[in-house]
Amino acid sequence: EDLIDALANAQTTVNFPATDIGDRLKVLSRVIKSHTDRGVERDVFSVSQGGYDTHSNNLASIEILFQELNEALLAFKDEMVEQNEWDNVVLVSASDFARTLTPNSKNGADHAWGGNYFAIGGALNGTRIFGEYPHDLTDDGPLVIGRGRTLPTLSWDSVWHGVAEWFGITAEDDLDTVIPNRQEFEHELLFRGDLFE
Numbered sequence: 001e002d003l004i005d006a007l008a009n010a011q012t013t014v015n016f017p018a019t020d021i022g023d024r025l026k027v028l029s030r031v032i033k034s035h036t037d038r039g040v041e042r043d044v045f046s047v048s049q050g051g052y053d054t055h056s057n058n059l060a061s062i063e064i065l066f067q068e069l070n071e072a073l074l075a076f077k078d079e080m081v082e083q084n085e086w087d088n089v090v091l092v093s094a095s096d097f098a099r100t101l102t103p104n105s106k107n108g109a110d111h112a113w114g115g116n117y118f119a120i121g122g123a124l125n126g127t128r129i130f131g132e133y134p135h136d137l138t139d140d141g142p143l144v145i146g147r148g149r150t151l152p153t154l155s156w157d158s159v160w161h162g163v164a165e166w167f168g169i170t171a172e173d174d175l176d177t178v179i180p181n182r183q184e185f186e187h188e189l190l191f192r193g194d195l196f197e
Helices: 002-008 020-033 056-081 156-167 174-178 182-188
Strands: none
Touching: 002 020, 020 056, 156 174, 156 182, 174 182
């Protein structure tokens, strides 16, 4: 009941696209707007957009998904600016697996390993790329392991390390609890100062 009451008082001012991801980010925006009524200082949310497991007709599907995601993220950003929360929000994309760079027999993409992630938020020191882009995408390339599958050059734990510090988790024991594999990637951890202004 408390959440229902808080959301009733938290309406968005920006028009969100009428798509699944647009609807999800609109609800998320309302929940963020209700943080004072809910009595919380910090929240963590998970929002998903399905449809990326494209084993056939990859280009047609991915073009629509990217367009929907782009429009929804733009509305979310605009709403966070309207709420004066943009500097207090970071959105990090994630995927449980990447896609092959070469198509299969049905013009689709199969499961792979190294992929791309992105983050948006007002406090981020943006427009930078971390990790190493594979300069040779042929099967002879040092990061390519066959069929367009690439090795990752920066661990997921590295990104989350900097985000966790920004979130206020700074004690070593606490960081080890939140990011249990971080010790395996000590040489490539990103810190708050690497990601945020």
